[in-house]
Amino acid sequence: MQAAKIEQGKIQWVSAQQEDQQPGPGQVTIRIGYAGVNRADVMQVAGAYPPPEGASEIPGLECSGVITAVGEQVSNLHVGQKVAALLAAGGYAESVTVSAQQVLPVPAGWQLRQAAGWLETFATAYLNVFQLGQLSSADRVFAHAGASGVGTSLIQLCKEQGNPIYVAVGSDDKCRLCEQLGATQAFNRHQQDYVETLTGLGKVDVVLNPVAGDSVARDQQILNDDGRIIIIGLMGARQGTVDFGRLLVKRQRIIGSTLRALSAARKGDILTAMWRQFGAAFSAGRVTPVIDKEFDARQVNKALDYLRDDRSQGKVVLKIAELESQQY
Template sequence: MTLPQRMRAIEIAGPGGPEVLRETELPVPRPGPGEILIEMHWAGVNRPDALQRAGAYAPPPLASPLPGLEGAGRIAACGPGVTGWKPGDEVTALLPGGGYAEYALTRADHALPVPPGLPLREAACLPETCFTVWSNVFMRGGLRAGERFLVHGGSSGIGTTAIQIAAARGARVFATAGSAEKCRVCESLGAERAINYREEDFVAVLGAAGGADVILDMVGGDYIARNIRALADDGRLVQIAFLAGPRAELNFAPLMARRLTLTGSTLRPQSDLAKARIAAALRAEVWPLVAAGRVRPVMDSEFALAEAAAAHRRIESADHVGKIVLRVAG
């Protein structure tokens, strides 16, 4: 196919609130060695996008300065050395940036086929959450069938994905959320117990159940010490964000006495090889669950590409449940 020279995109005019997102026109990028160019149909909206917009999460070197870390569409062109893909293939992909645009580049081995029967709108919401959940809950946290798993923010994109994958793989899932309605969503997805953190103490609930073997936390702050109390012996706390701040005063003696593990990661700065390995694991372990309908993105809302600022206001509110997407094509 003949590629256009220019494309619509959303750029960040400067650090600030959602109003700094503005529509622009840019050259269509060309794929280099090992890269594919995706004609974007849908782009996922994630909290790291909002952090980048605010000036708190810089893109890696050589990555597009445009926001957008995931999306789905059709391959428009393949760079030198790419195998296994061809123009016209439908893909969903983890992006180093640049997803808020009509065309985006990524490594060929960071893309995955769209599962059969899954609309592109939903497929666009798989990469960021699935890469994050798999690498942290299963690769770093080592969650196994039969273990107790607690995910904070259970109604978020990460939370709804973590509940479904963990439950499908045989874990006992607990989740926190901020309303009775959100708790019902968590339980409908496979959590055996959803905890309204405004009314209940998750430490007490998990303690009564025997403690959590793995906790996935994006809150931080005073949750860190509480998470340690909620862990079972040999438990693992995996930190992926600090919405309440990264600082806490801790007594580290329980780590030795109870053989606890504290770990965590961010996805975007990891190497291309590390992301390719996560993609391969997802294709083998999670994509069959998606194809079988056991794991599906929970969709909150959609916005046109030009309404990216409204999408950011939505994700920064406490109201959304699941994933938010931008409609790029059509």
């Protein structure tokens, strides 16, 4: 099969040695139509984010496609079914074999294109804010990078549940997108100090932070008592300051989190819980991935550059193969 290979900071499409693609017990094999592009892929290509131990070297954390084979002990999925998969690796390829626990059927009315941008970002938002952040119906939320794939996903989930959500972004166009999706207010970080503004508007209970560095100490200033900061990335820096006095007095919590290395069972639990809470909203189209741009698989390096340069508003996807019109 054709698959992506990282060579000297770039991706080349090569003929990968295809081992037995027959799924084992509890697994399915998917012919991939589209793959989602994520910042983790940018980091992996740069040599800064290796795959978990035992995972494929092929990048790609999510995909959509059609099931071509089903292993024993899988009863809820079938050959020919359109699905999306949450992966530890392997999405930039023509096919992938994965635990059925990491797979959800594509909601009725969705295209594979949008389903490719679904699970990584929505599962990240759901795990970190709703589960680890223990979001209650009365809590207020703040997120950096509000126009990113994770940010646009979180905005929609918060709107669906009725939680006010404030976001910081890098341009006025991104502010408009976030507010159209349901953000209570979006701040252009180049023009407005979110700490000063939120201190005046009323503080928040949960912060989703992919930046780290000194932004953590600033985030502490906008937290209510018992507030939580969940750090999911290092876009700013690996190290920074923390106000431990404020942490103690205000009973704040700072939580570090990654989705990629979690077990298949844990990922399955996250997807099951997310579907239980928001499945009706996904099926009705009230909550859906925001697809900003589609690239052909052969343009994968341009896709990564587009994400690296912070130009995206929502999700970027790669088209691997045309599967929509085919019969299985």
